Amino acid sequence: MTMDLFDQSLSEPRAEPLCEGAVVLRRFASANDAGLLKKIGQVADQAPFRQMKTPGGHTMSVAMTCCGDWGWVTHARGYRYQQQDPVSGDRWPAMPDLFRSLAVEAAAKAGYAGFEPDSCLVNRYSPGAKMGLHQDRDEEDFGQPIVSVSLGTPVTFQFGGMRRSDRPQRVSLEHGDVIVWGGPARLRYHGVLTLKASDHPLTGAYRYNLTFRRAH
Numbered sequence: 001m002t003m004d005l006f007d008q009s010l011s012e013p014r015a016e017p018l019c020e021g022a023v024v025l026r027r028f029a030s031a032n033d034a035g036l037l038k039k040i041g042q043v044a045d046q047a048p049f050r051q052m053k054t055p056g057g058h059t060m061s062v063a064m065t066c067c068g069d070w071g072w073v074t075h076a077r078g079y080r081y082q083q084q085d086p087v088s089g090d091r092w093p094a095m096p097d098l099f100r101s102l103a104v105e106a107a108a109k110a111g112y113a114g115f116e117p118d119s120c121l122v123n124r125y126s127p128g129a130k131m132g133l134h135q136d137r138d139e140e141d142f143g144q145p146i147v148s149v150s151l152g153t154p155v156t157f158q159f160g161g162m163r164r165s166d167r168p169q170r171v172s173l174e175h176g177d178v179i180v181w182g183g184p185a186r187l188r189y190h191g192v193l194t195l196k197a198s199d200h201p202l203t204g205a206y207r208y209n210l211t212f213r214r215a216h
């Protein structure tokens, strides 16, 4: 009996504010985890994961692919959204309904009703991969929030301030956790510390992240 209650408190969604405009929705994506991972596999069948090169010539440690109308890519002079996968020349795979509804519901839960993502970046981290502090600022309208879903092995997320030098908060993210940031928090610096080796029953050593944005 006690154990049941305890289990429920761990698996039920719970909102934890980070700052004005930003919230962690614990386990928000858990109920659909297997379906989401299956869709990630289908997206990657059409548009395989690749490690892109930054404008500075570094190969990113995170492998990426995209779905939706617009995909986020790096190129010689910077970053941009484009409708074609540069590897195949084809349009990105359509955004699965399951992805879209999760993003829309998470945004609404965080106070951003009416969010309509047109882009989903799929990040795949293997042990040793990380993402340095950065702002998401390649989108047209900073009035639209960002919805970021974690699946698989746990990681430490850094949620910083408006300046790169602002000391970031450290947030442990686990399978099913969703962060939403927008409004006054839309341009906050954020990143992910180096993924440690661990094993998840559904993803093995990998951590996946889905980042939903309105690009145009």
Ligand SMILES: O=C(O)CCC(=O)C(=O)O
Pocket: 121, 123, 131, 136, 148, 157, 190, 191, 192, 209, 211
């Ligand atoms: O993997 C994450 O949790 C963050 C990803 C991110 O910030 C991005 O893709 O812009």
Ligand SMILES: [Fe+2]
Pocket: 134, 135, 136, 190
């Ligand atoms: Fe980001």
